[in-house]
Amino acid sequence: MDKQDRVERGLGIFERPVPFAQAFPAVAEMRITVAIRLGGPLDQKPQKRHFSVQNPPGEYVRCPRASCTDGGWCIGDVLREMVSKRETLHKTGGVCSGRQRMNRKEFRDCLADFEVEIHVTYKAEN
Numbered sequence: 001m002d003k004q005d006r007v008e009r010g011l012g013i014f015e016r017p018v019p020f021a022q023a024f025p026a027v028a029e030m031r032i033t034v035a036i037r038l039g040g041p042l043d044q045k046p047q048k049r050h051f052s053v054q055n056p057p058g059e060y061v062r063c064p065r066a067s068c069t070d071g072g073w074c075i076g077d078v079l080r081e082m083v084s085k086r087e088t089l090h091k092t093g094g095v096c097s098g099r100q101r102m103n104r105k106e107f108r109d110c111l112a113d114f115e116v117e118i119h120v121t122y123k124a125e126n
Contacts, residue, residue: 020056024083029053029121032075034061037113046115063096063112071098073114082120090118 063071
């Protein structure tokens with residue numbers, strides 16, 4: 001089970017998960033592109049994932065590497081900060097927080113690198 005699975009099941013979370021529209025009522029539209037480079041930041045062929053208000057991300061973007069345990073990258077914190085500052089464009093990224101099994105007893109940090117571009121349009125303030 002990875003971090004996003006735990007969030008969706010409410011395990012180890014202080015608050016219950018809520019729908020995206022309820023968590024971010026000020027967001028009218030959103031475009032998120034996540035480029036995931038499994039071989040690290042120099043990987044020339046990233047996998048791309050796209051999110052929107054109709055297809056929002058979870059708290060974490062899952063690591064696509066099958067051998068990665070407890071992996072992913074936390075996008076929820078970035079979105080909360082963006083919305084609190086009413087930012088319309090944010091580029092960020094980071095490395096996977098998971099671990100890869102090397103053999104029966106050894107693990108290493110996952111090499112996956114996440115590059116994220118977020119565009120947000122807000123509802124008019126009353």
